Amino acid sequence: MSVNSLNAIPLRFRFQTCLTLNIIDEQCIVSAVLVHDMSFIPAVLRSLCLSIMCSCLQIPQWCAEFCLSAQYQHGVVVCSQIQRRQAVDLALRVADEMDINIGHEIGYSIPLETCCSNDTILRFCTDDVLLREMMSDPMLEHYGVVVIDQAHERTVSTDVLLGLLREVLLQQPELRVVVLSAPPASDTLLTHYGNVPCLHLDAPCAGEVIHSNSSSAESFYSALRLALEVHRSREPGDVAVFLASEQEVVCACNILTKEATRMSVSLGELIAVPLCPGHTGMCPQITESPQKRRRVFISCSQSEDLFWLVDTITFVIDTGVEKRLVYNPRVRASSEVIRPISKCQAEMRKRLTGSTGKCFCLYPEDVQLPAEIPPRILESNITSTALYLKRMETAGIGHCDFISRPDPEGLMQALEELDYLAALDNDGNLSEMGIIMSELPLDPQMAKALLASCEFDCASEMLTIAAMLTAPSCFIDPPVGMVTEVMRCHVKFQHPEGDHFTLINIYNTFKRSQKEPCDQEQWCEEYFLCCDALQTSDAIRAQLTDILKRIELPISEPAFGTKTNALNIKRALLAGYFMQIARDVDGSGNYFMLLNKHVAQVHRLSGYGAKAHKLGLPEWILFHEYNLSDNNCIRTVTQISPQAFLQMVPQYFFCNLPPSESKEILQHILDRDRTGNARTKPQPAAMETKTEEAESHDRCVVQ
Structure with a gap:
């Protein structure tokens, strides 16, 4: 039918x-x-x-x-x-x-x-x-x-x-x-x-399909040139362009918007509309009547279904490739992989034009496309999924019949990480800590850090950090030619302790300085920050606060800015992110990661990246994210001391770290502390921070 x-x-x-x-x-x-x-x-x-x-x-x-x-x-x-x-x-x-x-x-x-x-x-x-x-x-x-x-x-x-x-x-x-x-x-x-009923609904026939022999490396600019040629042809109808990633979507919108200003007014107005999961505000250009204007909808993978609102597509330009993050459990990091789309996606894109339109496929007709979209569960970090399934076992569902079973290596890594975080008991079942962690809509490491903050009297600050890192990034990519100005604005928020503290500065200033929504947008534009991301952070923080109150965990009064509070925030972060520690091995910013023995650099947008040449980089750091494809950089970095790390790290995790010079240094500090505490002389006031660390050792029961 x-x-x-x-x-x-x-x-x-x-x-x-x-x-x-x-x-x-x-x-x-x-x-x-x-x-x-x-x-x-x-x-x-x-x-x-x-x-x-x-x-x-x-x-x-x-x-x-x-x-x-x-x-x-x-x-x-x-x-x-x-x-x-x-x-x-x-x-x-x-x-x-x-x-x-x-x-x-x-x-x-x-x-x-x-x-x-x-x-x-x-x-x-x-x-x-x-x-x-x-x-x-x-x-x-x-x-x-x-x-x-x-x-x-x-x-x-x-x-x-x-x-x-x-x-x-x-x-x-x-x-x-x-x-x-x-x-x-x-x-x-x-x-x-198995044998279950099945209802099939026939899709409309695809229009004219035209293939090209351009390579994937040329497809981005080929697609934009083709979109401009369609507009110059004066043939009626909107255009849908499918690119590899959301980053390309944003870049393409900027390029087409700039090119549209140079075109003849007689051709009509050309409007570039981003249409992908990260940019679907359903702006008026999507649904309004396209009189005397042509809309170019620029999208990427997982977005074919977003076009159900648009019935004016006459031309489809498909690059035939997608960029996906694939998680590697061996190094506990993701990397970007560019590969062909599936036949399923290709067919859906071709049928968007109806029977009278044209689809330009910027890949050869004989190219071999995979039949289906690869299951995400085979390419993702499934630690959060493992925690959820453990919770469902507790709730009475003891089995999940996966269509595609997770990779055994990835599943073992996920269970090992939950064990390190004390989310599992000795029998491999969900512990009391794991049950509380599963209540929080956060990844397990951040959930553990937030729970630890309730013990270390810094829950208010950790709520802000969790919300800011869960929401989309509040930083806007600098426009062309304005990188220096953007960096000058952002440096006003930078905190000497690290990027996690910088996020608290940004959120507190956002909340304290602005009272009306219109003022918030103006303030964010002034400082090149994303207002939507900050408002989302505010909503997430409120949700997390309600959850902590519901499960009757203490939320301390804000004390941001004091030395004790800064130390406690680092302890809470280490309670969840002790697996993400790195050391500068040569003083030049080459950070050796203890867990996987990889070497990476701090991302250029980090506060440490901005002041590296002036103040130098810290030797030991905790990082939030490591991406193999992002120029091998680590993001959201905070300085820590090796003593604080040894205080918070589970003993069996430390023993399982692969041999390295950094581990030897930590072992030496650990041996010295064990044998030298009895002979330690009274510390002067300048060593108050280390004294606080030693005195609070018995409090660290979050493990």
Whole structure:
């Protein structure tokens, strides 16, 4: 059946009207991949296999109508999305089509924002929100139908959901699960879940497809030149350009915006619109009428589904490559890999133009594309996933039937890291510390640091650090020709103790100096900071504060700026990030990392990078992030002392460190402290900091 015939089914109806049209058989429910029966789907659709763009609107409505017909005996409907922006937009669109107010019968839940009520019967949410909801309701007893959309993207959260739901269905057979996917990923799902009903919706035929022989190295500028040529041709219609990464999207928007100012006014206005997960503010250019203007939507991987709002695409320019971060458990770092997109992605992009448009594929026609999008769970750090699954075992779900099982080496590294963080007991089960860590929507290392801060009386400051590092970066990439000016603005916030303290300075100044939203935006523009990122940090900090209060952990009064507070912040950071310590081996900024024996440099945007030539670099540092592909740099760096590290590091982790000169230095300090404490003379006032470290040794029970 074609999309047009599917669209002929009326959408603007309330639930009661839908029932009178007999679109639902109240006895059963569909499962595109998982459950039991399809008899409630209109008979004209039953011969057809999985999802297209419009199904994310219609199928959740059909499911809600089924639940209504059963008078919600088994619960309501939830539909998961991989992107928060799409969850909101789908909820708004469905509420509009059904002529009801958002937040009542139709609602949404995304991180840091909920628009629902007790009357909500169809809720759109992100997959990570649904996962966290399962921690308190592992059997999803509140729901009659669970819809998993965009399953073909194979994100970590989606794969975990699909694995857990199969176990839930064994214990909760009345639950209905609908999985929406694009082929050929649907074949993988069907193979994994066995003989289950399958609904196939035919997508529109692709228009003219034109391949080129340009190499991937040339595809970025080739795509931009082609977009400008399309505009000069005066042929009507908008353009969709698919690049390798979000960084390229931002760069391309800047280039096209600049080029558009040089073009003849007679060609009409050219507007570059970023459309990717990190830049989906749904600005007016996306939905407004394109009269006397041409929009060039610039996007990247995982963004094909974002085009469901745009029906004016006539030209698609596809570079055919994507840039993805792939995690290496051996060195505990990610690296950027550029590789071809999948056939699944290529087909979805070709069909965006409809049957009358043109798709320019900037790769040869005979190039071999992988059949499916690689599962993220095979390429990501799964320490947070392992902690979550341990929590679900505690909640009563002892098995997750993965479609693609995680790499054994990555899983062992994740469990080892949880053990180092004291999240597991001697039997490998979740410890009391691990249960509390799983309550926090943070990576395990940051969760451990935040919990330790409650002991060291610096929770207020650590809440700020956790929020700033969890939210997108507040630093804006310097515009061309303004690097010096931007660095001059940022240096005003730099703290001598390190980048973690600099983040506290930025947040405190943001909160203290600005009272109105308009003032906040103006202040951020003045200092080249991202207002949205800082507002997100503020919301995350409020959420984390509420969680600490709920689990009755103490939150100290702010004491930022004192020596004792600075020492305690470093102790708290070391409680979580003792695995990320490095030493300057030659005094020139070549930092040797104790855990993996790699050498890296401090990122140029670090406070230490800016003052390296004036004050010199610290010998020992703690870092938040190491990326092999980012010029082999370490980011967010704070100076520490080896004594503080030895105080906080678990003994068995220190023993497992690979041999090195740095480890020998630490062992020497440790041996000297063990044998020399009894003969140590009284320390002068200048050594007060070291005395505080020694006196507080017995307090370090967070391990």
